[in-house]
Amino acid sequence: MTESTEETGRHAGIPGVDTDVAEAAAAERDIAVKVGDDLVEVKNLTMKFGGLLALDNISFTIKRGEILGLIGPNGAGKTTCFNAMTGVYKPTGGQVLLEGRVLNGVKQHKITRAGLARTFQNIRLFGEMTALENVVVGLDARHKTSVIGALLRLPRHIREEKSSIERGMALLEFVGIADQAATLSRHLPYGSQRRLEIARALATDPKVLCLDEPAAGFNPAEKEELMQLIRTIRDDGYTVLLIEHDMKLVMGVTDRIVVLEFGKKIADDVPSVIREDPKVVSAYLGEPEDDFA
Numbered sequence: 001m002t003e004s005t006e007e008t009g010r011h012a013g014i015p016g017v018d019t020d021v022a023e024a025a026a027a028e029r030d031i032a033v034k035v036g037d038d039l040v041e042v043k044n045l046t047m048k049f050g051g052l053l054a055l056d057n058i059s060f061t062i063k064r065g066e067i068l069g070l071i072g073p074n075g076a077g078k079t080t081c082f083n084a085m086t087g088v089y090k091p092t093g094g095q096v097l098l099e100g101r102v103l104n105g106v107k108q109h110k111i112t113r114a115g116l117a118r119t120f121q122n123i124r125l126f127g128e129m130t131a132l133e134n135v136v137v138g139l140d141a142r143h144k145t146s147v148i149g150a151l152l153r154l155p156r157h158i159r160e161e162k163s164s165i166e167r168g169m170a171l172l173e174f175v176g177i178a179d180q181a182a183t184l185s186r187h188l189p190y191g192s193q194r195r196l197e198i199a200r201a202l203a204t205d206p207k208v209l210c211l212d213e214p215a216a217g218f219n220p221a222e223k224e225e226l227m228q229l230i231r232t233i234r235d236d237g238y239t240v241l242l243i244e245h246d247m248k249l250v251m252g253v254t255d256r257i258v259v260l261e262f263g264k265k266i267a268d269d270v271p272s273v274i275r276e277d278p279k280v281v282s283a284y285l286g287e288p289e290d291d292f293a
């Protein structure tokens with residue numbers, strides 16, 4: 001965490017955020033809300049699968065510039081919440097707003113374009129493409145030239161292609177795998193594949209980056225490195241929503257935590273309060289000890 005605890009200006013209010021860094025980096029992004037204000041509002045989000053109420057009237061906000069943790073025991077509804085927010089599922093009820101704009105009913109790719117990017121619990125890369133190509137695919141989604149422009153290799157397309165490769169390389173460097181740019185993604189070590197997923201999501205220039213268990217399968221040293229990467233991403237001006245099972249990781253990296261249990265929100269506070277909350281402790285009873293260390 002950075003050390004800007006005495007902020008009193010309009011960016012104050014998010015513990016641990018170096019708001020100068022966040023503001024400077026994010027200034028280029030066209031985001032309608034200020035650092036510290038509500039960027040995403042989840043209002044009474046409800047998701048039913050037949051008779052199963054997987055999400056029951058969930059409400060929370062994500063503030064611009066924060067790292068928000070979404071935790072809960074197995075089956076609590078975390079991934080369902082991500083899926084309902086990012087257009088994978090159509091919510092049964094409630095609303096998700098990004099910068100005040102309702103996302104319900106908007107197609108997945110349009111939600112990504114609007115600024116909500118995500119990674120998946122199960123890695124979803126193009127295995128037969130190189131690491132760089134996987135990132136460039138994400139960047140291409142933002143291009144303005146037409147298919148005809150690409151076929152005719154018009155100057156604008158060539159310019160965009162060149163800048164895609166440069167930006168793709170910069171993103172691979174940012175997540176620490178630039179030396180593996182030319183490797184087919186299916187040949188990358190597991191940890192690099194997880195990093196590549198993050199780079200590909202960042203390529204869409206998101207306003208909010210949603211990470212679904214990015215440390216799954218990592219050893220403690222890899223987890224520590226990933227925590228550092230998530231902090232760097234935030235310090236670069238992004239807002240992060242993080243689903244994570246590993247409580248130590250969540251407590252160490254987040255500014256605030258929302259806790260779900262059986263599809264209901266049972267707590268929403270800073271990590272030090274969540275750690276002591278009896279409802280949260282009891283929700284984790286019976287879970288592997290590792291999950292609530």
Ligand SMILES: Nc1ncnc2c1ncn2[C@@H]1O[C@H](COP(=O)(O)OP(=O)(O)OP(=O)(O)O)[C@@H](O)[C@H]1O
Nearest residue numbers: 049052054072073074075076077078079080081245
């Ligand atoms: N497509 C679906 N159809 C039916 N039930 C589903 C579907 N997706 C999720 N569920 C159910 O919804 C509940 C919440 O599941 P979800 O995967 O969101 O939990 P989770 O908190 O992400 O769990 P985990 O930590 O194990 O990934 C579970 O009971 C699950 O079986």
